[in-house]
Amino acid sequence: MKLFPDTNLSALLVLLYCFCLQFGSATDTITAAKFISDPETITSSGGDFNLGFFSPPNSTFRYVGIWYAEISVSTVIWVANRNKPLKNSSGILTISEDGNLVVLDAQKKVLWSSNLTNSVVNSSAQLLDxxxxVLQGNTTGTFLWESFQHPSDTFMxxxxxxxxxxxxxxxxxxxxKxxxxxxxxxxxxxxxVRNLPEFFIWxxxxxxxxxxxxxxxxxxGVREMNSVYLNGFSLVDDQEGTFYFSYAFSNESFPVNFVxxxxGNLLRKxxxxxxxxxxxxxALETECDVYAKCGAxxxxxxxxxxxxxxxxxxxxxxxxxxxxxxWTSGCVRRTPLQCERKNNGSDGSxxxxxxKLTMMKVSDLEDWSSALEEQCRSQCLENCSCNAYAYDSGIGCMPWTRSLIDVQxxxxxGIDLYVRLAYSELDKEGNVKVIVIVTMIIGVIxxxxxxxxxxxxxxxQKARKKKMKEILLLNMGEDKHGDNVNQAKLEELPIFNLQExxxxxxxxxxSNKLGQGGFGxxxxxxxxxxxxxAVKRLSKASGQGLxxxxxxxxxxxxxxxxNLVRLLGCCIEGEEKMLVYEYMANKSLDTFVLDSVKQKLLxxxxxxxxxxxxxxxxLYLHRDSRLRIIHRDLKASNILLDEELNPKISDFGMARIFGINEDQANTTRVIGTYGYMSPEYAMEGRFSEKSDVFSFGxxxxxxxxxxxxxSFYDDEQAMSLLGFAWKMWNADNLVAVTDPIIREPCFEKxxxxxxxxxxxxVQExxxxxxxxSIVISMLKSEIVDLPLPKQPAFTERQIAPDASSSQHNPSKCSVNNVTVTMVQGR
Structure with a gap:
């Protein structure tokens, strides 16, 4: 049993063949039967370009154009209906009955046409890679019309x-527009093309x-038109009156064009x-590139x-x-040429x-001669109208009998331009050379x-700085730290003079004062x-000294x-003693502690x-540096903050260097800031690494x-922050110690x-x-189980506050003038 009669089967096969023929044809071609309507597009066979309808930025009008398919920023290289845009999305691009490529609106009105009078019926348009x-006939394959011969703003x-x-x-x-x-x-x-071909913008x-x-x-006349261009540009004379300019960069692996x-600027993109x-x-990089900017x-x-x-x-x-x-009116010759003087009856002998002017863009309106360079010169001299000449091996002789214009x-x-001058002007040129030579000699002397x-x-200056170092070394020799290692360090330290x-x-x-410390x-x-x-200047009123x-x-x-402030140098002249540090933009930590506004930044x-x-x-001071150093005055005002709020320890005037086997030392001169001083140092003059640990706590x-x-001195509940923190520890209420600004559940632990x-x-x-080192491990949670703290020092009142008590024990006073200090711990 046959499902289809023979006649019906034949008709079905013919229909299927036509269907496959239509949909198997190239997507880069337009015919009368296969047109495109907005917003459809066709793509070149290699996928490089699209043809279709588009709207420019900030416009609702529709145009038919060609643009790059693979570049995300839409760049239209050609537009068909430039002066007759479609006002809606009803446009059609097709082949008309007479074989022209046309753009039609909704009413089938022709807005643009290839406008060929010798068009071919049943022609087709193809978008090449x-x-x-191109518009081509259906049999010959020749181009009847091409967009490259009707360009828009882009040179491909x-x-x-x-x-x-x-x-x-x-x-x-x-x-x-x-x-x-x-x-x-x-x-x-x-x-x-007048005498020689040139490229112009109008x-x-x-x-x-x-x-x-x-x-x-x-x-x-194109600045730096070097070998980059030589591989691709050509200007051809077909000997039939047509000159054409083109380019093809074989070594470029990416899209290039001129827009x-x-x-009015021509850009290579x-x-x-x-x-x-x-x-x-x-083309126009500077004002000088504008034609005839300076006139004749x-x-x-x-x-x-x-x-x-x-x-x-x-x-x-x-x-x-x-x-x-x-400058548009230009310039005129100052001294007439020889032939002009002869014609006026004056001496023309x-x-x-x-x-000679080197590296010049030569004038417009040049003439041309096949003469060699020397002949070019003599021909120009013999012609009274010749104002200048230039010679290029690829061109020949170029004389100018008209005004020199657009010279740059x-x-x-560029090339050499030879401007014709009267003899007297050349003498002046010689005098100028003499003046230049004399000036150069005087300049050398x-x-x-x-x-x-x-x-x-x-x-x-070197002698002065050497003397300063000798003074420093002499003073160092009187000091117990005056060893050879430290002297070698001091030799390398930059010395500034007072005037500088x-x-x-x-x-x-x-107006340049940043603050006041115990040093000055x-x-x-x-x-x-x-x-x-930052220049720290020792004050005469300071308790600190040499x-x-x-x-x-x-x-x-x-x-x-x-995390240590860097010393850049020092100065010692007469009574003046100064230390030069790197500048810290955010000053010291105590400015944030005292300032309610700045507190919020932390x-x-x-x-x-x-x-x-x-x-x-x-840790670096105690363990990692070559010297073991006890700071002895670690406090908020001695912690400086840079632009990114990174801390740097400063003020080492009270620091002490420990020997390899030395763990602690005693002093009869207790100096520092109460509130930060450990009890053994404040009371007995004993200091060690643990003294700095107390200050850190x-x-x-x-x-x-x-x-x-x-700040708790007048508080009845606690005499210090340490006492308050200990009280809250015992009350299991450490949250009360925390600044409200940072009280967030995610950070509480x-x-x-x-x-x-x-x-x-701060244990006693x-x-x-x-x-x-252990403190840092604790902070980083590298040590999980922390021991229970014992009662801190200075948590209870032992001696009634007496402002005058500090004056009766000069051996235990702070030399920091900005710190209120007392004999008893608090």
Whole structure:
């Protein structure tokens, strides 16, 4: 049993064949039967270009155009209906009955046509991988019409910009009116052939830019048109009156094109990432590239100010306009040429000559001669109308019998231009050379004198600095730390002179004062190389003196750690003693503790980083540096903060260096700041690493609570922050110690652990306190189970406060003038 009769089967096969033929045809082709309507597109066979309908940015009008398919930033290279946009999305691109490619609107009205009079019926349009849209016959395969011969604003590879000197027919670029309107704008670009071919850009009918003549390899007036271009550009004379210019870069692996933008600039663009376009070259890089910027016989140099000047031997035609910056009137010859003097009956015996100008963009309106270079020169001299000449091996002789216009000085490239001048002007040129030579000789002598004086001054400065170091070394020799190692360190320490530091701090002006410490005032300064510094100047009223000064120089001069402030140098002249440090933008930690506004800037993360940074700096001093150093005055005002709030330990005037086998030391001169001093140091003068650990514990609790240890003095419940923290520990209410700003559930466990560590650091007996290395491990939770703290020192009132008591025991007073200190612990 047959499912289909034979006749029906044949008809079905024919229908299926037609269906496969239609859908198996190329997607890069348009025919009368296979047109595209908005928003459909076709794609070139290689997938490089799309043809279809589009709207420019900020526009609702629809146009038929070609654009790059693989580049994310839509770049239209050709537009069909530039001056007749579709007002809605009802457009059709098809082949008309007479074989023309047409754009139709909803009413089938022709908005654009290829407009061929010799079109072929049943022709087809194909989008090639070059971006060229071609209309071809159905049999011959020849191109009846192509978009490359009717370009918009884009010059593509293998496209031919041409002109026919016989018929006047031209293929030119035309700019868009603006980025939202592809209709024909004010600017156009193309080839002009007078005596020599050149590339021009026009603003309307006026010349806007010119390339200079073509020498078979490059346009000699295009700046730096080097070997990058030589592999691809060509300008061909077909010997039938047509000159055409094209390019093809065989070595480029990414899209390249030239675009004439709405401002009249020709840009060479490329895309090497498939995302965006970059500009490699532009025709108008400076004001000098605008045609005839400086008028006749004027020369433009973008490196000069003003950019325009008259050529040597010429002067402004209108001086007043010229001085106002209006150079369009140009320049006129100052001294008549020889033949002009003869015609006027004056002495013409002295011959004219030529002034050589190098690296020039030569003038427009050149003539041409096949003469060799020497012949070119003599021919120009013999012609009274010849104003200049140039010679290029690829072009030949170029004389100018008209005004020199659009002359430009390049910083590189260009060719030599020989300007004809009267003999007297050439003499002036010779005099100028003599003046230049004499000036150079005088300059060399003057420079030699300056070098001699500079060396003498440097020698004096060196001697002065050497003397300063000798004074320091002498003082160091009297100090117990004056060993050879420290002396070697001091030899390498930069020495500043008083005049230099006074200059960079504006004579230690009050406006540059950063603060006041026990050593003296600190001033901000800025060195000649731009580095900001902090200058600490010993005050005569300070309780500190040469011993503390020398101690700080010796201790910190070679310490290198990210959490220690860096000493840049020192100065000692007469009574003046100064230390030069790196500048810390956020000053000291105590400014944040005291300032309710700044407190809010310190969230818990920042506070923990500060705590951890102080700990790392202290570990370096105690264990990791070449010298074991006990700071003895660790407190909030001695912790400086940089721009990123990283902490740096400063002020080593009271620091002490320990020997290898030395664990603790005694002193009869207790100096420091009560509230931060450990009990064994404050009461007995014994100090060790555990003294610094005690101070660190106080700092840790102050940072968490944002309250000073001594701020509880008038509090009836507790005499210090340590006493308050201990009381809250016993009441199982450590949250009360925490600054409300950082009280967040997610950080509570970490904060309470830090308070626990702080209490371990401030225990009364030194042996009970952990070392700095253990403290850091505790803070990082590397040690999970923490021991229970014992009662801290200074938690109970033992002696009634008496402001005068400190005055009766001078051996136990602080030398820090900004710290209120007392004999008893508090």
């Amino acid at each position: 070059s971006g060229n849209l 590879e293998n496209m031919k910009i041409s002109t026919n000197v016989t018929s006047g027919k031209k293929v030119q670029l035309t700019s868009w 603006n980025p939202s309107d592809p209709s024909i704008g004010n600017f156009s670009a193309g080839i002009v 603003n309307g009918s006026s010349t806007y830019w010119r390339s200079g003549p073509w020498n078979s390899l490059v346009f000699i 004439l933008n709405a401002q 490329y895309s090497n990432d498939g995302k965006d376009w970059k500009v490699r070259w532009s 016989f004027g020369s433009c140099n973008s490196q000069n100010s003003p950019i325009c000047s008259c050529l040597r031997g010429f002067e402004p035609k209108n001086t007043q306009e010229w001085n106002r910056g209006n 002295k011959k004219d000559g030529f002034l 000085k390049f910083s590189s490239g 003057f420079t030699g004198i300056c070098i001699y004086l500079l060396r003498r001054w440097m020698a004096k 530091l006074a200059s960079v701090t504006n004579s230690f002006h009050q 005032p600190v001033y901000k300064g800025k060195l000649l190389d731009g580095q900001e510094i 011993e503390e000064f020398m101690n700080e120089v010796v201790v910190i001069s070679k310490l290198q750690h990210r 969230d818990w993360r920042r506070r923990f980083n500060i705590i951890e940074g102080i700990g790392r700096g202290l 106080v700092l840790l609790l102050e940072i968490i609570s944002e309250r000073r240890n001594t 970490e904060i309470l652990r830090c308070i626990h560590v702080g209490l371990l650091c 007996f030194a042996n009970d306190r952990p070392s700095v």
